[in-house]
Amino acid sequence: MNDTKGRVAVALMGPTAAGKTAVAIELAQRLPIDIISVDSAMIYRGMDIGTAKPSRSLLSRYPHALVDIRDPAESYSVADFIDGAKAALASSWARARLPLLVGGTMLYFKALRDGIADIPATPAEVRKTLAERARIEGLQTLHRELERVDPVAARGIHANNPQRLLRALEVYVASGRPISDWWAQQSDQGLARSLDCKLIEVEVRPQREVLRSRIEGRFDDMIAQGFIEEVATLRERGDLDASLPSIRCVGYRQVWDFLGGAIDEEELKLRVLRATRGLAKRQSTWLARFSNRRSFDSAQPQVVSEILQYLDSLAILARQS
Incomplete structure (x- = not known):
């Protein structure tokens, strides 16, 4: 081999x-x-x-x-x-x-x-803020936010999948671009x-x-x-x-x-x-x-x-x- x-x-x-x-x-x-x-x-x-x-x-x-x-x-x-x-x-x-x-x-x-895709790393503070919001506001609320800022990603990410949901929002907050844009450059x-x-x-x-x-x-x-x-x-x-x-x-x-x-x-x-x-x-x-x-x-x-x-x-x- x-x-x-x-x-x-x-x-x-x-x-x-x-x-x-x-x-x-x-x-x-x-x-x-x-x-x-x-x-x-x-x-x-x-x-x-x-x-x-x-x-x-x-x-x-x-x-x-x-x-x-x-x-x-x-x-x-x-x-x-x-x-x-x-x-x-x-x-x-x-x-x-x-x-x-x-x-x-x-x-x-x-x-x-x-x-x-070459997605940039997200700061720890962004992760902590979104995780706290998920705890207080709930995943459904954050999923509605993802639907607003990145409908393409939202269609493929279930509201009960916290890891992917938070990751998509982290990338948007940190980079100012939807994660679906980064996916398109895969x-x-x-x-x-x-x-x-x-x-x-x-x-x-x-x-x-x-x-x-x-x-x-x-x-x-x-x-x-x-x-x-x-x-x-x-x-x-x-x-x-x-x-x-x-x-x-x-x-x-x-x-x-x-x-x-x-x-x-x-x-x-x-x-x-x-x-x-x-x-x-x-x-x-x-x-x-x-x-x-x-x-x-x-x-x-x-x-x-x-x-x-x-x-x-x-x-x-x-x-x-």
Whole structure:
């Protein structure tokens, strides 16, 4: 795989709680694979339980690039991800291994495939102001504001998606231009073009009711593992707040509010489950735009064998021999 024409990477995508990590680990047990995380939450150190990060022992045996690379107080952009992913891909190819891009941050996958717009960074003060407005005025109010200043972006961003909604308003406030204008200038230097690479798209997901059950079970497991204590440790630092992307991650924002006394334990569970289901729905919407993906039922015991057969049919495995 050192020759340019032989460059291949596999994108293992799926909604939250679909079982992507388990599939990736089993694939790594069978193939000379380098795992590259495509997860905007797993980048943060000290945020392990709520992100469903692989255990320390698993990470030591099966290293994941782009995990634990930022402090929760630090920023991390799509452009940062692209730079990190390209470096990890180059390292994998140089060692004649197969890069496996694993995660559910679909914006990152889209940026790898299609390229990104050169959107300027937004000041922390702008983020804090908008986050406070969202808390006081509500997301629906901010979405109406986005409809006024950037109707194009508003049509594609749901009012219950705080991360994308706040990001769009942050860019408008900081740059004076709608984020949709920046999108229109998007580079066409996606992965295939800039690295001369073939990206194989694989989706794993269980049936809807199985996924719903997994989401509920995972919340209970996280609480039992010490998720609330993990967020309490972050709060005790004193330099973090709810405006930061790290604390806006699903689960963390809700536990943050719980620890601040804004909601009780019963409401905490309701909000986390609602936010997690919403995330899974948005991920599914993004996944539908990857028309070349091959889907597999991750609840089936033969899922890894089926994926291996699919890769073999594309002559991907022959490149590893």
